[in-house]
Amino acid sequence: MESKAFWDDILSVIDDGFLPNGLQKLERYAEQFISGRLVYKRFSPSEQRGCSAGGFTHVVASLLAGTEVATDNGDSQPIPNRQAEFKHGTQQESYIEKWANKTGIWYDYIDEKLSDALGHYMSEGGEAKVYDNGTTIIKTIGLDYFIQPIFALDRISLHNTFFPETRLSVIGFGRERNGKFQILVEQPYIQGKHITDGEISVFAQKLGFKIINPKNWTYATPQIYLSDLHDENVIRSSEGNIFVVDCDIRINTPNLKCGGTRTLTTDVEFL
Numbered sequence: 001m002e003s004k005a006f007w008d009d010i011l012s013v014i015d016d017g018f019l020p021n022g023l024q025k026l027e028r029y030a031e032q033f034i035s036g037r038l039v040y041k042r043f044s045p046s047e048q049r050g051c052s053a054g055g056f057t058h059v060v061a062s063l064l065a066g067t068e069v070a071t072d073n074g075d076s077q078p079i080p081n082r083q084a085e086f087k088h089g090t091q092q093e094s095y096i097e098k099w100a101n102k103t104g105i106w107y108d109y110i111d112e113k114l115s116d117a118l119g120h121y122m123s124e125g126g127e128a129k130v131y132d133n134g135t136t137i138i139k140t141i142g143l144d145y146f147i148q149p150i151f152a153l154d155r156i157s158l159h160n161t162f163f164p165e166t167r168l169s170v171i172g173f174g175r176e177r178n179g180k181f182q183i184l185v186e187q188p189y190i191q192g193k194h195i196t197d198g199e200i201s202v203f204a205q206k207l208g209f210k211i212i213n214p215k216n217w218t219y220a221t222p223q224i225y226l227s228d229l230h231d232e233n234v235i236r237s238s239e240g241n242i243f244v245v246d247c248d249i250r251i252n253t254p255n256l257k258c259g260g261t262r263t264l265t266t267d268v269e270f271l
Contacts, residue, residue: 001270003070003266003267003268003269004070006029006268007066007067007070007071007266007268008071009025010025010026010029010063010064010067011067011071013025013026014064014067014095014098014099017098017102018098018099018102018103023102023103026060026063026099027056027060029063030056030059030060030063032270033048033051033052033059033063034052034056034059036048036271037270037271038268038269038270038271039268039269039270039271040062040063040066040268041265041266041267041268041269042066042154042251042264042265042266043157044223046161047157047158047161048157049161050157050158050159050160050161050162050164051153051156051157051160053160053161053164053167053169054153054156054157054160054167054168054169054170054185055169055170055171057105057170057171057172058153058156058157058169058170060099061096061099061100061149061153061170061173061183062150062153062154062157064092064095064096064099065092065095065096065148065149065150065153066150066266067095068088068091068092068095068150069088069092069150069266070266072088072091082147085147085148086147088147088148089143089146089147089148089149092148092149092150093149093181096149096173097173097175097181100172100173100174105171105172105173106172106173106174107172107173107174107175107184108174108175109174109175109176109177110140110174110175110176110182110184111129111140111176111177111182112177113174114129114131114138114140114184122137127141127142127143127144127145128140128141128142128246132189133186133189134189135188135189136186136187136188136189137186137187137188137189138171138184138185138186138187139168139184139185139186139187140174140176140182140183140184141182141183141184141185142176142180142181142182142183143180143181145248149181149183151250152183153170153183154250154251155248155249155250156168156170156183156185158224158249158250158251159244159247159249162207162224162226162244162249163243163244163247165188165190165241165243166187166188166190166243166244166245167187167188168185168186168187169185169186169187170183170184170185171184171185171186172184187245190235190237190243190245191237191238192235192236192237192238192243193235193236194231194232194234194235194236195231195234195235195236195242196231197214197217197230197231199236199242200217200229200230200231200234201214203234203242204219204226204229205219208221209221209224209226210259212258212259216228217229217230218258220252220256220258220259220260221252222252222259222260222261222262223251223252223260223261223262224249224250224251224252225248225249225250225251225252225256225258225260226247226248226249227247227248227249228246228247228248229244229247232246233245233246233247251264
């Protein structure tokens, strides 16, 4: 199956309203993606495994968001026009919301329901709220940094690729009372102490990242952009292991102006 036929097939599932046979088709494609028989060339092989580590829900949502990009104009390069970017984001949200409603993983007023169902509120960052759920934490991740869900979903895939010990598993989607789209994720709870920016810099450079701007904790390789790596997002366990619990990580395309060489694509291949 060629790329266009694949994306058109998923679009037909969306247009038909996610009927039972369509949901089965999405499940089959997700299984092929997770097993490696379906190669989504947006990702490197290790990044595709990172996407799979986010779980079935994450994989399907990534494909639904990719469908909007692929069937819009066949070109998934970052959109320079901000109004057009919001348009793409709204359409991607719509695809995911309709599917999540059909499969029972959509939560209206998610910010109010979580506090009752999934533990007490712990903290809040620039785009996420964190809830204590015992051995795990639950996060609601917004789109303030990304606008389009596809980039927020990429972030989860990349986090799982580079920091598997603090893997993010997607367990649902919803909107806050103000209408803002949210991705619901679960993550292991890691106890430890925060470490210094200097220690973080050494850690990141050992992973192959070059420091770009120490003032906003930004690092990069030609393939990956890594930022927000400050002392509240990185901890050391009592055993001495370093864990990244949160960061801003992206496919490093030239538009990020950090030496990126990646070109985004919607090409797929069946093995």
